[in-house]
Amino acid sequence: MIRNYLKIAWRNIVKSKGYAAINIGGLATGMAVALLIGLWIWDEVTYDRxxxxxxxxxxxxxxxxxxxxxxxWQTMPHPTGETLRRNYPDDFKHVVMASWDFYKELTYGDKRLKKLGKYVEPDGPLLMDLQMLRGSRDALKDVSSILLSETGARSYFGDADPVGKVIRFSEREMYTVQGVYRDIPRNSAFANLQFLAPFDAYIDQMGWVRSMVNPWGNNAFLLYVQIADHADMSSVSEKIKMVRNDHLRPEERRLKPRLFLHPMKMWRLQTAFENGVVADGGLKYVWLFGLIGLFVLMLACINFMNLSTARSEKRAREVGIRKAIGSVRAQLVKQFFSESLLVVMLAFVLSLLLVQLALPLFNSITAKQMHIPWLSPMLWLAGLSISFFTALVAGSYPAFYLSSFQPVKVLKGTFRAGRYAAVPRQAMLVLQFTISLILIIGTIVVFRQIDYARQRPVGYNPDGLLSIEMDSRHMQGRFDALEAELLATGAVTGVTQASAPATQVWSTNGNIHWRGKDPSLAVDFPTTTVRANYGRVMGWKFAQGRDFSKDFASDSAALIVNEAAVKYMGLEHAVGETIRWNDMPFTIVGVISDVIAESPYAPVRPSMYRMDPNDVSLVNLRLHPGLSSKESVKKIGEVFGKFFPERLFDYQFVDQEYGRKFESEQRIGTLAGAFAILAVFICCLGLFGMASFMAERRTKEIGVRKVMGASVVNLWAMLSKDFLVLVFMGILLSMPLAYFFMHNWLQGYQYRSDMSWWIFAVAGIGVLLITLLTVSFQSVKAALMNPVKSLRAE
Structure with missing residues (x-):
């Protein structure tokens, strides 16, 4: 019986090739979108698993x-790890202090490459669950050892055994390779780490850590833990919350620091915090794209249902004859479900091909390395489940609708679909337009928000600004000579230094006091150390006062603050005011426009800058605007090669670094835009099929109207107006829904664009034009048909 059902289903597909192509193509596109989104969601939710x-x-x-x-904050004071180990030995299996991830130059022989790595305490490899290919995970107990990733080791040693070889970081840092671990998967918080070095060696390099008078007052390190097998995460988190508070000075306790554990399962999708409480973060995007995938698949199912029910009259006689010779309704339902299943399975096979073709582009947009897991039972289980679900959804209405025809009326020729038979199809078309318009409006709002933030004044001139990270020890006593030689090349117009990049905050300070400050007020100001003329090189905009200068010896005790700081401190005339920073007096000599060093979507925090040539590391250079950037960089590289032959010349353009702040929203907008285009494409396929059917159904009517004098324009308008009415209904429904969703989305940004009326107008007019183009092809084709052919049977 099943074989018979499938044979008849195949014959019907072959008989109506055009409609079958539209059905299969639309379903395949919808399923491909669902599969791509499914792969993306799976990659997100399996992070670190x-x-x-x-x-x-x-x-x-x-x-x-x-x-x-x-x-x-995720940063911790240096003593925190040892305190947890000592005071809570039964609650933790591993406690690991670590540095941030950073790039380091590793040299072996004549190979000098930059590698991403991290300094960790000895239990780090155990906590990370590293899979060792050579050596032991306990190797970092030796302060002179290092572990390399499989890729990192191969880049230096090829297929040779690297264990026992000595890798050089700098003149003072030499490490012996004691192990090689398998590359950490990309969907991991520790992905791409190509080396792990001992944390104690890192601390030894940073003399200020050992010499700190108040080590509990400085938050500079990361701390990872693995709780004991019998321990409860929330209970341990509650136990340790007062650990830091017990060691702070009385004035520092005003901040009321409370430690807590943030579980690994939340690292990827729940990284944002709002007023101390974990927020959705990336989880909202998982839900968003899950809904988009569901909606796009729904659009494809609607196309299938609409075309199947629209062509019901052509199959009415078939149903009547089958019922007359003894077929019961259940058999007819199975027949139509078989046809749906065959169409869906063909679409599923085509969708896999589409996904395979689209994955390279999809990976480049999402910055992932996903692939179709052909050998995974989960893929086929999920794919077949989606197929059966789609067949059930897409074939349910046609199956029950077509099987309900009465054979007597059908065979007597008195069957009519009825005046309300088209209402479900029209409702589903309106739903299609509504969903498509919401996606289009959402895409426009996302890109407009990105552009709005891009146009925000950054407080300096990032164009032609070069940043080079250098070890401050290498620069001591050499900066003046380096500056002179760089300026002599003509490639740069200014050279300066700072303790942090212009696009990031590396240090904050709370021990700040000013005239009129509330003694109970706790603050946290971003603080940066710079050289003289830093503001001139960076292109700062001064609202009051001046830049740091070598001509003023008193500038060693001077400050420059931003406008946000002046407003926060309530200073009417800031220049000349005295600020106490770490119990030392400083005089404000300048006030600058707010510099965006953090999120471009958030207000700029009150910030301060001081001059100290001994506490700077990054070199900033302003390229000559009249010269080629490529040629200027080449000259700069030659000078750095002369002064620092042991180092790689590595630089960053500040405007490109600032642009990376928009990558997440840009990626979301691009994906949403792509899916919106596919949604519109699926809608157009359905419209094309429906327009073809309507034109075919009204062939004789069109012929009569032409004979009676109707023009092509009259016929085109007659055939198009029904679809335009449905589009208008979709527009009316989508506008308030789109406004509601996108208005709420924008509330997540403190610095945000508004919802302008033209966004809705552009989306609505665009969909109207696309609908007209899609429908007009069939309408004009039908209107131009020779009435002699259409009326020949009469």
Missing amino acids: HNQHYDRIAQVFQNQDFGGKIDT
């Missing part, structure tokens, strides 16, 4: 109270 201790690993975070506003 390769670690067998996934549910017992956490990072230690802390909340601090700044005048009623709770900020959440």
Whole structure:
């Protein structure tokens, strides 16, 4: 019986090739979108799950109270790790202090390459669940050892055994390779780490850590833990919350620091915090794209249902004859479900091909390395489940509708679909337009928000600005000579230094006091150390006062603050005011426009800059605007090669670094735009099929009207107006829904664009034009048909 059902289904597909192509093509596109989104969601929700201790690993975070506003930090003071090990030995299996991820020059023989790595305490490889190819995970107990990733080791040693070889970081840092670990999967918080070095060696390099008078007052390191097998995450988190508070000075306790554990399962999708409470973060995008995939698949199913029911009258006689010779309704339902299933399975096979073709582009947009897991049972289980679900959804209405025809009326020729038979099809078309318009409006709003933030004044001139990260030890006593030689090349117009990039905040300070400050007020100001003339080179815009200068010896005790700081401190005339920073007096000599060093979507925090040539590392250069950037960089590289032959010349353009702040929103907007285009494409396929059917159904009517004198324009308008009415209904429904969703989305940004009327107008007019183009092809074709052919049977 099933074989018979499938044979008849195949014959019907072959008989109506055009409609079958539209059905299969639309379904395949919808299923391909659903599969792509499914792969993306799977990659997101399986982050770090390769670690067998996934549910017992956490990072230690802390909340601090700044005048009623709770900020959440992931940095910890240096003694925190040892304190947890000593005071809570039964609650933790591993406690690992670590540095941030950073690039380091590793040299072996004549090979000098930059590698991404991290300094960690000895238990780090155990906590990360590294899979060792050579050596032992305990190797970092030796302060002179290093572990390399498989890729990192191969780049230096090829297929040779690297264990026992000595890798040089700098003149003072030499490490012996004691192990090679398998590359960490890309969907991991520790992805791309190509080396792990001992944390104690890192601390030894940073003399200020050992010499700190108050080590509990400085938050500079990361802390990871694996709780004991019998321990409960929330209970341990509650136990440790006061650890730091017990060691702070009385004035520092105003911040009320509270430590807590942030589980590994939340690292990827729940990284944002709002007033001390974890927020959705990336989880909202998982839900968003999950809904988009569902909606796009729904659009494809609607196309299938609409075309199947629209052509019901052509199959009415078939149903009547089958019922007359004894077929019961259940058999007819099975027949139509078989046809749906065959169409869906063909679409599923085609969708896999489309996904395979689209994956390279999709990976480049999402910055992932996803692939179709052909050998995974989950793929086929999910694919077949989607196929059966789609067949059930797409074939349900046609199956029950077609099987309900009465054979007597059908065979007597008195069957008519009825005046309300088209209402479900029209409702589904309106739903299609509504969903498509919401996606289009959402895409426009996302890109407009990105552009709005891009146009925000950054407080300096990023064009032609070059940043080079240098070790401050290498620069001591050499900067003046380096500056002179760089200026002599003519490639640059200014050279300066700072302790942090212009696009990031590397240090904050809370021990700041000014005239009139509330003694109970806790603050946290971003603070940066710079050289003289930093503002001139960066292109700062001064609202008051002047830049740091070598001509003023007193500038060693001077400050430059931003306008946000002046407003926050309530200073009417800031220049000349005295600020106490770490119990030392500083005089404000300048006020600058707010510099965006953090999120371009958030207000700029009150910030301060001071001059200290001994506490700077990054070199900033302003390229000569009249010369080629390529030629200028070449000259700069030659000078750096002369002064620092042991180092790679590595630089960053500041405008490109600033542009990376928009990557996440840009990626979301691009994906949403692509899916919106596919949604419109699926709608157009359905419209094309429906327009073809309507024109075919009204062939004789069109012929009569032409004979009676109707023009092509009259006929085109007659055939198009029904679809335009449905589009208008979709526009009316989509506008309030789109406004509601996108208005709420924009509320997540403190610096945001508005919802202008033209966004809705552009989306609505665009869909109207696309509908007209799609429908007009069939309408004009039908209107131009020779009435002699259409009326020949009469």
